[in-house]
Amino acid sequence: MNFNTFAKKSVVLLFGFLLSCDQDYNTLGADLVGDETFTFLAGEDKSSSITINDLDLGAVQSNNLSVNHLGLLKNDYFGETTASFVTQLQLATAAPVFGTGIEVDSVVLSVPYFSTKLSTDVNGKGTYRLDSIYTNTKDYYTDFKTDKLPAFNLEVFRNNFALNDYDINDITKNGKYYSDQESVLDVVVGEKLNNAANPNENTNFKPNQAEFEKPKVDDLTQKLLPIKDNPGNVGERFSPRIRLHLDKSHFENNIIKADSRYLINNNAFVNYYKGLTFRVSRNEGIMMGLDFKKGDVTIYYKQDRTDNKGKEMKTFVLKMTGNNLNILKHNKSAIYASALSSNTPTDNLFLKGGQGSIAEIKIDQALIDDLKNKGALVNDASLYFTVDPNFVNSLSSSNKSFYYLNPMRLYLFNAEKTRSLLDYTNDITKLTNVPKKDKYVHGGILQKVNDKYMYRIRLTDHINQIINDKTGTYTNVKLGLAIAESIYITPEAQGLSAISALKNTTNILKSIPSTAVISPLGVVLGGMQGDNKVQFKISYTKRN
Structure with a gap:
């Protein structure tokens, strides 16, 4: 404990010195006036x-967070946390009018990772580092190469649980849903949607830091142009993201062929379709922080041209901007x-x-x-x-x-x-x-x-x-x-x-x-x- 008595000017000079050296700021009150003397006591414990x-x-409220997590993380001191996710889907375009002769080409779920662009080559291709990836594979952090990450089983289902905007007992309050509501994960309809033959999209999933290159479409054939060794055929470039091919027949039957009254607006659609559930298993320790609200499901389809001259390529987008819930299971x-x-x-x-x-x-x-x-x-x-x-x-x-x-x-x-x-x-x-x-x-x-x-x-x-x-x-x-x-x-x-x-x-x-x-x-x-x-x-x- 240091005791020093000095006049007002000395106090001000000393504080100014401390401010300049430490880049801190202190509260210097206007009460230090007149010729009074003061005692400064520094760093008393x-x-x-x-x-x-x-x-x-x-359990904590975990609906509609600005960042959500998906995966599993282990820690010797804290135990094991598993994060699952449920989201409503919303129509990007309400009351759609679909044409005739529709053939669904593919359905793709896309959610961008948080990432940092490190460089761009002469063809415009970017190199990225993924952010908000947490793993027990500690060597990953030496160079951030995603091939070092462990794979896990990722499943996507149609959700059938209503995440209401308002509290059902008091409509003046927003709805609250909690991190321990694991039963929501079992309220699903049908089979797994990410059932592509490629195991990297389901049973052997891991994040990928590669930029996504979207090919151009041939105007005559309406087919995607090859981009391997043909950088000129790249139509758009996107930051790294989860990309899963979902079951085509499911979305053709439940979206394209749905009764138009279910697609008239988002209120009707949410009551009808609800949304998606994401579950993980067989995970050796990887957790992803994601902004799901920037994600979407895009239905790529062909329909008859109005001039009867073949087919034209169309898309219909479902956004992940509805209510969502992060479910956290923690084994301490x-x-x-x-x-x-x-x-x-x-x-x-x-x-x-x-x-x-x-x-x-x-x-x-x-x-x-x-x-x-x-x-x-x-x-x-x-x-x-x-x-x-x-x-x-x-x-x-x-x-x-x-x-x-x-x-x-x-x-x-x-x-x-x-x-x-x-x-x-x-x-x-x-x-x-x-x-x-x-x-x-x-x-x-x-x-x-x-x-x-x-x-x-x-x-x-x-x-x-x-x-x-x-x-x-x-x-x-x-x-x-x-x-x-x-x-x-x-x-x-x-x-x-x-x-x-x-x-x-x-x-x-x-x-x-x-x-x-x-x-x-x-x-x-x-x-x-x-x-x-x-x-x-x-x-x-x-x-x-």
């Missing part, structure tokens, strides 16, 4: 003034289950995305009262969390595998209102081309410090807001600490759509930010004991 507990979330490991069931502080905290867990943090009211009584101006208040070294070792075959399998960011929020802290709102810092690292002063970003991996989160403005409040508006609420897929998938950035309700609301916590739900990852942190325990440090200025 207040770790004994906080309590932290793991909180098992149970023994160590994870034990940690969540413990009622006493432990050496570790377990944070897990999806149907997982967060940490609940409470700052001792006595500390808040002490700062108030001192008339303190908090210049910095930060929480420091250290990743458990044994957990680091369990993920690492290389630095790359650790950085991709360990959460890049943690998010601290008001757990009682599911809102961001004032520090989040006030922080306008941005990192060019890396939006996931924006608001880096508020922090929560993984960093390496003296051979340890740590997260630092500033809550300076939050503390000042409480101790300076004269109306009782801002109180010392419980805080939540969660995995963050994106710092922008928050209520402040996206409104109520970024809040996921909890199915079990016996705790004070009723909901969590959706950014925690859409991450499949977990991290083990030092807890309230041991060499890697949580630290809470405050630097503040008080009048003498």
Whole structure:
């Protein structure tokens, strides 16, 4: 603890120096006026003034998330998570008018991967790296070649479960569906739809980083032109994506030949067809993050030309923009289950995305009262969390595998209102081309410090807001600490759509930010004991 007494000008000069060196910003109140003297207390350890507990979330609301997952991921510390997916289909064109003599050529399901374009050759062909691919095959992260990934069994069925827009018990509220509704996966109609002869589209599926090249169509024959060794025959190029050929007869009978009243609008269509179910099995450990709303099912067909001069090629598109649901089955490991069931502080905290867990943090009211009584101006208040070294070792075959399998960011929020802290709102810092690292002063970003991996989160403005409040508006609420897929998938950035309700609301916590739900990852942190325990440090200025 350092005590120094100096005049106002010295305070300002010192703070200016700290700002320029550390690129941090501190709250310098306008109350420092006149010829009064002040005492600056730097980095006081207040770790004994906080309590932290793991909180098992149970089932979480997982419908209509901005990112969904499909696959399976294993972790020695957390266990095994399997992600399945259900989506409504919607008509790209309502009330279609089909011609005569229809012959369905093919039906293709397409969902783009998150990817980064690395280069383009002289013919315009792109080379890509897939993003949001998580695998237990850690060597994949050395060069991101998808041929290293394990294959698994992928099945697509027609779904027959209605995902309603509104709560059937209260139509003024949006419908809520939860991550544990596994029974939905069994409400299907007919046989598997992705029944192509190519096993890479079903029983031996794995992601592919190759660009998709769509051939041109010969005007006379209406046949696709060959593109091998003929780059001029490439009509369009698309980023890497899931592409599955679906059963032609199913879509001819249920879409092309459907009663026109079922295709009059999307309300009628959703009541009739519902959508698709995606299930995985025989998976050795690969999870894909996908934006299914950018996916579609395209029916390619030929019909008679109106001038009776043969056939013409047509397409009919079904979009995946309807309601959807991510179903998450989590088989907890023994160590994870034990940690969540413990009622006493432990050496570790377990944070897990999806149907997982967060940490609940409470700052001792006595500390808040002490700062108030001192008339303190908090210049910095930060929480420091250290990743458990044994957990680091369990993920690492290389630095790359650790950085991709360990959460890049943690998010601290008001757990009682599911809102961001004032520090989040006030922080306008941005990192060019890396939006996931924006608001880096508020922090929560993984960093390496003296051979340890740590997260630092500033809550300076939050503390000042409480101790300076004269109306009782801002109180010392419980805080939540969660995995963050994106710092922008928050209520402040996206409104109520970024809040996921909890199915079990016996705790004070009723909901969590959706950014925690859409991450499949977990991290083990030092807890309230041991060499890697949580630290809470405050630097503040008080009048003498």
